[in-house]
Amino acid sequence: MSFPDLLELYPDLARGIRGKLTPNQPLSAVTWFRVGGPAQLLFQPADEDDLAAFLTKLPEDVPVLPVGLGSNLLIRDGGLEGVVIRLSAKGFGGIEEIGGNRLKAGAAVPDKRLAEVAAKAGLGGFAFYTGIPGGIGGALRMNAGAHGTETCQRMVELTAIDRKGQRHVLTNADMDYAYRHSGASKDLIFTSAVFEGIPMSEEEIRAEMAAVVEHRERAQPIREKTGGSTFKNPEGSSAWKEVDAAGCRGLTVGGAQMSEMHCNFMINTGTASGHDLELLGETVRKRVFETSGVRLEWEIKRLGRFGDEGPVEPFLGA
Ligand SMILES: Cc1cc2nc3c(=O)[nH]c(=O)nc-3n(C[C@H](O)[C@H](O)[C@H](O)COP(=O)(O)OP(=O)(O)OC[C@H]3O[C@@H](n4cnc5c(N)ncnc54)[C@H](O)[C@@H]3O)c2cc1C
The missing domain is CATH 3.90.78.10 (UDP-N-acetylenolpyruvoylglucosamine reductase, C-terminal domain)
Known part of the structure; x- marks a missing residue:
C-alpha cells in the first residue's frame, strides 16, 4: 500500500487504540547502527489486547514488521513500508517468577534484565544474556546465544499475536530453532515467554556474569x-x-x-x-x-x- 493511502487510513487506525501510532517515524533512532529511513507508521501498543485489536483492523495487504531493541538490524536508507511494531517497556516489560525454576518475561524485557532477575532468583543458565544488548522478542526470533548457550535451551513456551490479531501459544518445538534462526512464521509477534533455569547459588551465577562482561569489554x-x-x-x-x-x-x-x-x-x-x-x-x-x-x-x-x-x-x- 502506498504511503498516501496508508496515511489516509491513519485516523481510522488511530481511533480506539491505547498505544501510540506515529506516521513517518525515522528508524535510525531505534537501531544500534543509527542508520535507516522512516517507517510509514510506527505503532507502540499499550498491551497485548491493544496489539491484537490494531492488527485485526489493519488491512491485510499492509506489511507489518516487529522490531525490538534494534541491535541486529540494518534498516536501509529508504525506510520501511507499512507498519513497524515496537513493544513498549510499559506494556511488555514485566518479569516474574512463576515457580518450578521458571520465569515469565515480556518481549520488551532487555536480555540483561532477565539475566539479573534470574541471578537474584538463584536460577543459572542465563548469564550469557548479560552480554547480548537485545530484548526478549529479538532473542526469541534470532535464537540469540553466546558462550555455549542459546535461547532455545532456556525457552519453554511463548505467546504470540499473528498478523490477523489472533493469540497463539507456541512450545519450544514449534519454534523450529537452529543456529541464530527460528523457522516459526514471520507473521508472529512474540509478546512474552516462559524460561526455565537451573538452580545455582547467586554467587556462582554472578561470577559467570562477570566473566561474560569482562570478555565483551576486552574483545568486542x-x-x-x-x-x-x-x-x-x-x-x-x-x-x-x-x-x-x-x-x-x-x-x-x-x-x-x-x-x-x-x-x-x-x-x-x-x-x-x-x-x-x-x-x-x-x-x-x-x-x-x-x-x-x-x-x-x-x-x-x-x-x-x-x-x-x-x-x-x-x-x-x-
Ligand atoms: C554489541 C553487540 C553484541 C552482540 N552480541 C550478540 C551475541 O553474543 N549473540 C547473539 O546471538 N547476538 C548478539 N548480538 C545481536 C543482537 O543483540 C541479537 O540478535 C538480539 O537477540 C536482537 O534483539 P533485538 O531486541 O535488538 O532485536 P532487533 O534487532 O530489533 O530485531 C531482530 C529480529 O527480531 C525480530 N523481532 C524483534 N522483536 C520481535 C518480537 N517481539 N516478535 C517477533 N519478532 C521480533 C525482528 O523483526 C528482527 O527480525 C549483538 C549485537 C550487538 C550490537
Whole structure:
C-alpha cells in the first residue's frame, strides 16, 4: 500500500487504540547502527489486547514488521513500508517468577534484565544474556546465544499475536530453532515467554556474569554503533577468521568499517549510511569467497527500501 493511502487510513487506525501510532517515524533512532529511513507508521501498543485489536483492523495487504531493541538490524536508507511494531517497556516489560525454576518475561524485557532477575532468583543458565544488548522478542526470533548457550535451551513456551490479531501459544518445538534462526512464521509477534533455569547459588551465577562482561569489554567494540556479529559462523570455522584471512579487518566503505578490534563486527564510524554498511558487508563476502571459497551468510537482518544511493547488489545473489 502506498504511503498516501496508508496515511489516509491513519485516523481510522488511530481511533480506539491505547498505544501510540506515529506516521513517518525515522528508524535510525531505534537501531544500534543509527542508520535507516522512516517507517510509514510506527505503532507502540499499550498491551497485548491493544496489539491484537490494531492488527485485526489493519488491512491485510499492509506489511507489518516487529522490531525490538534494534541491535541486529540494518534498516536501509529508504525506510520501511507499512507498519513497524515496537513493544513498549510499559506494556511488555514485566518479569516474574512463576515457580518450578521458571520465569515469565515480556518481549520488551532487555536480555540483561532477565539475566539479573534470574541471578537474584538463584536460577543459572542465563548469564550469557548479560552480554547480548537485545530484548526478549529479538532473542526469541534470532535464537540469540553466546558462550555455549542459546535461547532455545532456556525457552519453554511463548505467546504470540499473528498478523490477523489472533493469540497463539507456541512450545519450544514449534519454534523450529537452529543456529541464530527460528523457522516459526514471520507473521508472529512474540509478546512474552516462559524460561526455565537451573538452580545455582547467586554467587556462582554472578561470577559467570562477570566473566561474560569482562570478555565483551576486552574483545568486542560494544560502545560503537554496531549490529554485533555481521556474519554467521560458517560450518567448521569462525566468521572473523575468514574476514581476517581475506584482509578485511579495518576495511572501510564510506563511514562504515569492519572493526579493528573484532573484524566480524561492522561499525558506523559516525557518517555511514545504510548503503555504506551493506556495501561493505557484500564486499567482504566477495573477498572471503575469493580467498577461501567460503560463502558467508549475513546474521544481521537487512530490511527496507534502498535510498538515493541505489541498490546494493548481493554477492552471488544470496
Ligand atoms: C554489541 C553487540 C553484541 C552482540 N552480541 C550478540 C551475541 O553474543 N549473540 C547473539 O546471538 N547476538 C548478539 N548480538 C545481536 C543482537 O543483540 C541479537 O540478535 C538480539 O537477540 C536482537 O534483539 P533485538 O531486541 O535488538 O532485536 P532487533 O534487532 O530489533 O530485531 C531482530 C529480529 O527480531 C525480530 N523481532 C524483534 N522483536 C520481535 C518480537 N517481539 N516478535 C517477533 N519478532 C521480533 C525482528 O523483526 C528482527 O527480525 C549483538 C549485537 C550487538 C550490537
